[in-house]
Amino acid sequence: MSTTEVYLFQLINDLAVSFSVLNPFMRFLSEKAEYLFYLGIIVYWFTRIHINRKMVIITLYSACIGFGMGSILSHFFYRDRPFVYHTVNQLIEHAANASFPSDHSIGAFVIATGIWLFRKKDGIIWLVLAGLISFSRIWNGVHYPTDVLMGSFIGVVSAIMIYQIVNRWSVANKCVNAGLYYYEKIENKIWENNKRDRSNFNN
Secondary structure, eight states: OOHHHHHHHHHHHTHHHHTGGGHHHHHHHHHTTHHHHHHHHHHHHTTTOHHHHHHHHHHHHHHHHHHHHHHHHHHHSOOOOHHHHSOOOOOSOOOSOOOSSOHHHHHHHHHHHHHHHHOHHHHHHHHHHHHHHHHHHHHTTSOOHHHHHHHHHHHHHHHHHHHHHHHHOHHHHHHHHHHHHHHHHHHHHHHHHHHHHHHHHHO
């Protein structure tokens, strides 16, 4: 652990004292804001727009790759949380498990990047939120700066990599489109049956 990183961590973490009025917002970002990403994915899926659903599928595949990479790195480059060895302003509860890389950063950035690749304007908003979540993890005393930087990098690279594979490799693209086609075919059949049942009930 370099003295520069410890200094940078302490500089950001001390903001919890200097700007304590922001602490509730930072706690929300660290503990609850990730659910906005999950909600966003669900909303995009149920718009029933084909391109949105393709975006969701690619993003979820990317998340699997990203979290897999993060898990491997955490075993080979294990690092304790900042509060294990340092006196920190810890604003949220957290287990003393692996700190590197940040899973929150991986998850936020893989989804935000996945959305940005398909929907640029929406994606910028999601990327800003992902950046705030990552920053809050340092502010709240549960991650070092390089934890969130590496997590962000993994999330971005995973999303771009899967996006490129699906769009440049015809087999992968056909598999995604075929899966969507059969899902939507079944979904439409269910919708039609439900509509018919409601019509019969009303009659």
